[in-house]
Amino acid sequence: MSNEYNNNKEKKITDFADLQLRGLQWTVKHACRNSSFYAAKFKDAGITPEDIKSLDDLVRLPFTTADDLKSGYPFPLLSVPHHQVVRIHASSGTTGKRKIMAYTSQDVEDWTSFFSRCYEMAGVGPGSRVQIAVGYGLWTAGAGFQAACERAGAMAVPVGPGNIDMQCQFLQDLQPDVLCCTASMALLLSEEIKRRGIRNKINLKTIIQGSERCSEAMRHAILDYSGAEHLYDITGMTEMYGPGTGIDCHLHNGIHYWADFFIFEIVDPETLEPVPEGETGELVVTTLRKEASPLIRYRTRDLTRMIPGECECGSPYPRHDRILGRSDDMIIFRGVNIYPGQIDEILSEVAVDYPISSEFDITLNHAEGRDTMLIRIEREPDADSSQDQEVELMIRDLIKTRLLVSPEITITDYGALPRSERKSRRIYDRRQEQYQPA
Ligand code: ZN
16 A cells, blocks of 8 residues: 555545534534524533534534434424425334424435435436336435436436336336335335346346345345346435435445435444444434434434445445344343344355245343353255254354354254244343343
8 A cells, every 4th residue: 555545545534524523513503502402402411512622522412312303293303493494204103203304405405415426326327217116205215316316317217116017117118227116125026027027128227225124135136036237225214314325336345424414423222332443333323414403413223333444446435334223123142232133144144055044033041050042043945954054053153253152053944933023023032031040
């Protein structure tokens, strides 16, 4: 590495740091002056905007949570007068009230501007035809994908979600080269393309998918059945404007996020302390320019890790890993934080070459003074048991190397594990009931 390279690298990072500090100082001052919620919160924490002198002062600020959004319904975190709000969006809200977020016209402009970078990073621009198969309406997805597509100079085909017949017809008639949808829609549509035998009649090159986890096996199937060459993961959530806050580049080696609009921290969800760089924890977000509903240290509950170093694609934007799951699902085993998503990821890798399915469960037991972990994994339907022992050893070694714990692994027949609707029921923690004082 030449000195010149090092100097450049130094400069890129410094540029974001300056911008981030100015954005942080503006956000804290703006929120403190204009939002009674934030003013009260800072007062309780004994901190004033003038105390923010460097990025290191970020950790002195109190966290904001989903409960704060609920209690502020219907205009949580509002930091501008109502007449400056030009739009609202709402999340689907699986429990209780929806999260409603407000936008000024500058917020809409900023969102469109950084979202269009996502399209550019995926090679989408003038001449591209983009079939947008996400929900329109209150959700952020439709409005976000649509506005940014037009900003990128591409042609939008706003089909919306569902309606498989129409999706297939437009894929043939209009020859879109780009499809935007959720991961489950991408899989459904790809299977349908295969079933109808229309792969050679369509022109899909790029799929941009968001908001759901997707196993390696699903990725392979989507690309194989649809004939597309690239599958991009786009990130975001209603609280952070919507989708478009980051995307992977053509090397697919982590999600580049827009560090000139957000500061990302990764914290241990138990202690709320920052984790060492590169370790998995909960993503905490601070916005740098958001006017109507700014976020200050907002706990997203999403689990990921920062990817250290610069990407070989040359982008100056830093990277985080794919979203591994939710912090609510975390288990602590012999002092190590473990997320089912990490195990899911390892099993997905093994499943590419060996006959195991995506069905697994984890049982934590306590016997003779120590905790043990049993992971049961189902074989693929119709596969025989001849490779079981080899695969069990391989999975145990992978988990030991990556997660620093030694579970017991058992491969079972297909269909042997109980099926449940909620994924979190994959974990059976029996340690407390089995505990006996010495
Ligand atoms: Zn890259």
